Amino acid sequence: MFDALQENLGAAFKTLRGQGKLSEANMRDGLKLVEKSLLEADVSYEVARAFMKRVSDQALGEKVLQSLRPSEQVIGIVYQELVNLMGPVDHSLHLKGKGEVTVLMMCGLQGSGKTTTCGKLGRLLKQSGRKPLLVAADLQRPAAIDQLHVLGEQLDIPVYSDRTSQDPVKVTGAAVEQAKRLGADVVILDTAGRLHIDNELMDQLKRVDSRCSPDQVYLVVDGMTGQDAVNSAKAFNEALELDGVIMTKLDGDARGGAAISVKEVTGVPLKFMGTGEHLENLEPFHPERMAGRILGQGDMMSLVEKAQQEFDQDEARRLEEQLSKGEFSLDDFLKQMQQIKRLGPLRKVMGMIPGMSQLLGDMDDVDAEGDLRRLQGIIHSMTPAERRKPKLIDHSRRRRIASGAGVEPHAVNELVKQFDAIAPMMTAMAGKGMGDRMKMVKEVQAQMMGNPAGQLGKKKQSTGKRLTAKEKAKAQRDREKRLKQLRKNKGR
Template sequence: MAFEGLAERLQGTIQKIKGKGKVSEQDVKAMMRDVRLALIEADVNLKVVKEFVKTVSERAVGVDVMQSLTPGQQVVKIVQDELTNLMGGEQSPIKFNTKPPTVIMMVGLQGAGKTTTTGKLANVLRKKHNRKPLLVAADVYRPAAVQQLETLGKQLSLPVFSLGTDISPVEIARQALEKAKEEHYDVVIIDTAGRLHIDETLMQELKDIRALKEPDEVFLVVDAMTGQDAVNVAESFNEAIGITGVVLTKLDGDTRGGAALSIRAVTQKPIKFVGMGEKMDALEPFHPERMASRILGMGDVLSLIEKAQATVDEQKAKELEEKFKTQTFTLDDFVEQLQQVKKMGPLDEILKMLPGANKIKGLDNVKVDDKQMGRVEAIIYSMTPAEKTDPDIINGSRKKRIARGSGTSIQEVNRLLKQFDEMKKMMKQMTGMASGKGKKKMKLPGFDSLFK
């Protein structure tokens, strides 16, 4: 995940100062030296690093901080505020035209993931904004670009306008806009051509498409893995054709995150969306304050709630709550919950959104073993309805049959049954605490076998 190295360094640095009852100028200087190194290592633009360190230092040695009751915590709050400001301050939503269609141009270099992002964006607009998008295949140069967009359109059941590769991109865009008006599409997303590097021909073509109808948004798609090059590309595109926002792809990859921290400061254009995986729903609006919170190890509860709301069936959640209360939770319910959680995304990423997750020893190295999750499901599916409802009846011979049917071992069956039993005990504790009957210390059930 992006920012991991930066997060680790910054969290270690702020931890030293956080609990201090008194903070001197020397403390702030030492902290900012560490912060400066952490940002440089994360590949943040040097000019941006200088400005950030200067702003935080000036605010941190102010009278309000030095004389406050919790100066350490005040300094941390300043770092969080300035990190948020660095990335744009607040989320920048799409500007929809009051007279449809809203026109969005997707621009960028080859290999940044522009065509895939075009499909993802259309999917987001249809699902979350209730829009009717038309995708336009205007990249006639890259082999199979038109075909790729058409395939994505079929996969997502979204319309794609294409005229092959023998007609100019400007003409394709013109006819697409006409079709959108005739057939009442309220968003037109134009997938334009990219190049391996910026050249005059590419820029002129983009200017000509732009001249057809002033687009409401011009999104530059850049690969977060390219670090400082992403910032240079953003500057060049902004100067040549003018962009309204940036979409960062591969932010879930092994990237240092410097591009995300630098692009907004250098171009003064907001990061609108970030690509967080290969699936077609793995495009998220960029929230600077949430990202700053995650970098500093304070969790991202709002994003976690949004993920849950998007994937969890509300009626089923109510039924589950009732089962918790009445202690009638079965192994069928358990496997259903497992599937709901899987829909939210990689479990190790979800865990990191929890406040204080940075303090859980070894969480950085936790990787969820999807195969093991599959084996848990296979074990439960190999049980009879009676066994799933009442696991206490599962004796030695039944365990042999279940292990054989699921292609697992008796030890794995035993482990699952033990974990399920621990989970039920935890629910009993939670129910007791909710009704004020007990104040036992809660502990999470041992799902160690899901991790490697």
């Protein structure tokens, strides 16, 4: 998500930083590159022009041009205007009090992920202590009814449907009465969709809206459709007065322009975003965090929140106690890697860490997930004593471990070097706050980036182009041949 926009904006800002002294002329050239980046990301033309006018009015002022770091001030202006463009957002669902039923109406076109999003929202509500009821009101598509029942079984959430009825107004009205009998306090209506917006669809939704008087109406749109998603949001809002938009498929190749444009075009906030197919992949949309991601500044708040949900808290407390005693073993290192894998794909996690998005560009030819699996294989090939004290690993032990893991002995040596660099930092972190910890993480990243043995994704300096599989295999053979020759010379 936003990869191309992030890369293009980074290039634009690099151009501004590269100027010896910023003048109004070269500032305008840099800002044109920013505008081009937005348009290529499929941001609405009108939105991009209005956005750039606000940025330019501030960036071309005398205060910025004569400052010590004008390029950094421009980045700050772009960041704040992005936040203003996408926000503010009220994440509350405005649920009623105990004993009352809140009705949430979900609408959208077919293929937008509406039914799955109903399940995801139900899961969030259940986790917060609510008792949701899912309602199959999409009578145009029998598969949608079946899908909602499957989701309800997975989540242990009741589902109301009436396969004998062809009147969604009647079904939704009966569902609200059923919720009262079941003691459910939130009703989620999965209404009908179409392949495109038509009068019949809008008329049906208006009748459901009139009959049930939903407390909140949310539109689910497919982020992959770009400005079509924004246009459909505008049409639905004119008919129903939406309370919010939920954008799905923002984990794929979506260029991100729809997410940036939707609030400005419709006046309706983007409240949640779908970041994957799994039922837990629904996140509140935070404009300030998204602006940080777009500008390559990461999103540590979202990463910390996800870590708090996914990490084993008992294991975290045990590790904290060990670290406070100055103890950190390869077993602990392995457990930490396994915890990190639970947060999602490594590239996605790294993209949320400040400063790491630049390193991702250097890792295009690197299989980071495969590297992690190899590291785990190496550690699993060690004895318990070797995991506790890696210094025990001599030449013969290294060969035995490498043989068990199916790697070259030098890979074992590189892992131990990585561990030796990380272990002191981990023990020093015990009892420190998040700010101090992040500072130490950045220091160790800088060390590892300067150490070819410890860096997974060192960028190749030869041709600058991506190597083919055949070229990679030849390069690996050449490296192994050189290492063998070095060992041979060392043994003489």
